[in-house]
Amino acid sequence: MNKRLKIGVFGFGCVGQGLYEVLHRTRGIKADIAKICVKDRNKKRSIPLENFTFEKDDIINNPEIDLVVELIDNADEAFEIVSSAMKKGKSVVTANKKMVAEHFNELLTLQKEHNVSFLYEASCCASIPIIRNLEEYYDNDLLTAVEGIINGTTNYILTNMCKYQIPYSEALAKAQELGFAESNPYLDVEAFDAKFKVSIITAHAFGVFIKPDEIFNYGISSISSYDISYAREKNMDIKLVARSKRNNDSLGVWVMPQFVPSASKLYQVLNEYNGVLVEGVFSDKQFFLGKGAGAYPTGSAVLSDISAVTYNYQYEYKKFGQESRPEFTNDLEVEIYYSYRTPDELSKLPFSSVHEQYTGREYCYAIGTTTIEQLRKVKDSIPTDCFICLMPEKSF
Ligand SMILES: NC(=O)c1ccc[n+]([C@@H]2O[C@H](COP(=O)([O-])OP(=O)(O)OC[C@H]3O[C@@H](n4cnc5c(N)ncnc54)[C@H](OP(=O)(O)O)[C@@H]3O)[C@@H](O)[C@H]2O)c1
Structure with missing residues (x-):
């Protein structure tokens, strides 16, 4: 495609306005907003x-528009818009992780049937070009893990709690005031946003698409100052970490709070920043750090996708055809810290073994082994003043 692209944009909120400005300040992009x-x-x-x-x-219905850029805040309406655009033969760029993760297979089919580009770099980690890197650069490496802090809102809240001892409700209010958190922060703080992203990232990392419903997510809304003190005493922070990790033929994917030691790269990821660690058998470890939200960082990722459409770039999903794809499982053992208020609440978490336990008047904790599947099963019955956190691991 050598002619100038004509773009139809949906949405003129934070990202839409960011894109408008970024596009007008960038020379050399052969595209105009119609x-x-x-x-x-x-x-x-x-x-x-x-x-x-x-x-x-x-x-x-405008035949002159070649590309639809979808930047609205409603995933169901976005799916309507994006699918009708592809059916009309238009390429699509979107930042909507919920829509992409919830309709992944249908969207891929539409893209194929209508031979259009369908790109969504901005949906995961905004300014960090993780999808294109997984798709192109790591296309023949044996990846073992992609792990990271991929939600800026929760990272901002946790940074304030860990570094400045600010209580959760105050840290959340501060994030909302600064525009890092929405007025209804549910999708962010309960780790759904990060779960949509890790579902997309896993598809490009390992060629395996896992429906968001199958991925365990546990958020940060029940964290207390006791949990922060436990972490700080051991020179660690608590971060909301998304993980997609291969172990031989099996693949574990989840999002939950994790103790991060000060020596870890993820410890350095502060406030609204995102950080992603990629590990391959031969390439070893790489670390991507950048702003995971905001008008310009997200707008710049959208701009990069628009530029890619000008040369007809499409994701090839090559890894989906590889024989050596790992198999997703939740039947994986993990070492968990569980904090609770009264001794009878210990039984709410089905540990197969407990190797450390503390019982105080207002705060108790146990550290032991369980599986992700068990956590998934009991998640909704864990009292809201209890908290689960993955113990630190040696990798990274
Ligand atoms: N904000 C970020 O930092 C960020 C980062 C990465 C990805 N994203 C994703 O980017 C997308 C947009 O987020 P945002 O923060 O820019 O949202 P936002 O500030 O709430 O703006 C939403 C925009 O969508 C428009 N809109 C809603 N429904 C519409 C419809 N049916 N048809 C046409 N326009 C419609 C609204 O119109 P009105 O102006 O008329 O109200 C508004 O302009 C979301 O999918 C979000 O998850 C955001």
């Missing part, structure tokens, strides 16, 4: 009204 579709007719806009439409068909 129209921007938004929802609220009464909202004040920072650019002239003639740029906007409120009708999605003004973009979807």
Whole structure:
């Protein structure tokens, strides 16, 4: 495709406005925004009204528009928009991890059937180009693990709690004030956002797509100052870590809080930053650090995908055809720290063995072994004032 691309954008919020500015300040991109579709007719806009439409068909049915950039905040509506755009033969760039993870197979089929580009670098870790690297650079290496801090909101909250002893509710309020957390932070703090991302990352790392429902996620909303003190006494921080790790033929994928020792690269990932560690049999370990959210970092990832569409780039999903793909399992042993308030709450977590235990008047903990499958089963029955955290591991 050598002509200039005509783009139809959906959404002019944080990322949409970021993209608008980034695109206009970047020379050499052969693409122009033809129209921007938004929802609220009464909202004040920072650019002239003639740029906007409120009708999605003004973009979807416009034969001159080659590329739809989807940047709205509703995954179901986004899927409608993206699938109708592909059916009309338009390429699509999106930042919507929930939509991509929940409709992965359908979206791949649409992309294939209509031979269009469907790119979503901005959906995972914003400014860190993890998907394109997994897809292209690590296309023939034997990857063993991708692990990281892939949610800026929770990392901001945990940084404030660990470094400045700020209580959870205050740290969350601060994150909301600064725009790092949404008014309803549920998807972020309960680790759903990171779970959507790790589902996408795993597809590109190992050629295995795992439905988000099958991935164990446990968030940070029940963390207490006791847990932070336990970590700090041992020179560790608590981070929300997403992991996709191969062990011979099996693949473990989950998101949960983890104790991170000060020697780990992940310990250095602070505030709204994201950090991703990639490990391969031959390439050993690499570490990517960058801003995981925000108008410009996310806009720049969208811009890179737009540029890739100008040369007809498509993800090839080569790893999906490899014979040596690992098999996903939740039947994996893990060493867990479990903090609880009263001794009778210990039985809520099915340990196969406990090797350290403390019982105090307001705070108790046990450290022992269980499996991810067991954690998945009991997750909803664990009292909300109890907390689960993965013990530190030697890798990375
Ligand atoms: N914010 C980040 O740092 C970040 C980082 C990575 C990925 N993302 C992803 O990027 C996407 C956009 O996030 P955001 O933070 O930019 O959201 P946002 O600030 O809430 O903006 C959402 C925009 O979508 C528009 N919109 C909602 N429904 C629409 C519809 N049916 N048709 C047309 N426009 C519609 C809204 O229109 P009005 O202006 O009329 O209300 C608004 O302009 C999400 O999928 C998010 O997960 C965000």
